[in-house]
Amino acid sequence: MSLKSTLTIVSLLIAITSFAQSGDKLIRVTGTVTDPESNQPISAKVFYEKLPYYDDMGVANTDPGNGVYELNMIENQKYIISVKADGYKPISQEIEILDKGLGLIEKNFKMEPDAMHEKITLDNLIFARGKAIITEESHEELDEFAKWLEQRPNAVVQLEGHTDFQGNADANMKLSEDRVEAVKEYLVGKGIKKSRIKTKAFGGTQPLTRERTPEARTKNRRVEVRIIQQ
Known part of the structure; x- marks a missing residue:
């Protein structure tokens, strides 16, 4: 095994251990990003940033075939989710990660075409x-x-x-x-x-x-x- 691979595994184990010790629970947030008129999937980037200090953030790409994205966020925390795609108006919404016993939150987005793509x-x-x-x-x-x-x-x-x-x-x-x-x-x-x-x-x-x-x-x-x- 290469040194780079070993260091990657060690870093991952440290991150997992740190997360386990913190007691935080990750909730899966998933959904689709689609065009409001055709309901066709949109190739988009979905960003998240934890409020109020932006100390947890990440990004996911939608699946171009079905518009599905998937993220993992900490339970009982508030986040800003932003969605961006070429030719569409960006979306920015606040979401609170409240688990209802499913370990899953579904959040779908419909993106309006921007002024130059109406x-x-x-x-x-x-x-x-x-x-x-x-x-x-x-x-x-x-x-x-x-x-x-x-x-x-x-x-x-x-x-x-x-x-x-x-x-x-x-x-x-x-x-x-x-x-x-x-x-x-x-x-x-x-x-x-x-x-x-x-x-x-x-x-x-x-x-x-x-x-x-x-x-x-x-x-x-x-x-x-x-x-x-x-």
Whole structure:
């Protein structure tokens, strides 16, 4: 065993012994960090600092697959928990670690997009069924959005295409990609510079609802506008 490994083990044993002697009890604090609209997991950092002297602190990363984080904090102590993620407003909350006999506290967070990442849904954007052809009923809303961009020459947006989750995943992804590109082409045709319009396709990976009614499927098929610069 290397000297470095030996010293690490010794340090760990000292820390465990010190903790045992102090009589403090650790409580597991866990939960999820998600987007409030899509309920999708967010890759975030969750920090904790013990009050009032900040003499116990740490950080955990959420699991990018499910948004779950896990921390261990001392029972009957107060902490500040802060959550930070790119594109979202930071969260800071005080929490008191009170065990209810489970040895576990669940604390979930929903992060609001920051001012530069807010989303607009084009509610009246309609495509031909299963195609990327924009119907005439959609022109009025797109023309209004083009005017909105003209009035904000520094604005940069990202068009995000979504389909319903049912059906072939690859076909859904391709359809959502074609549709946002069709919207981009329409706006460029109205005089908006290409460099101001980014696109991203999600297919059926971020449905607003898992219901299988016609109304639910219509709700899932959408194009959202994320404002990334104003």
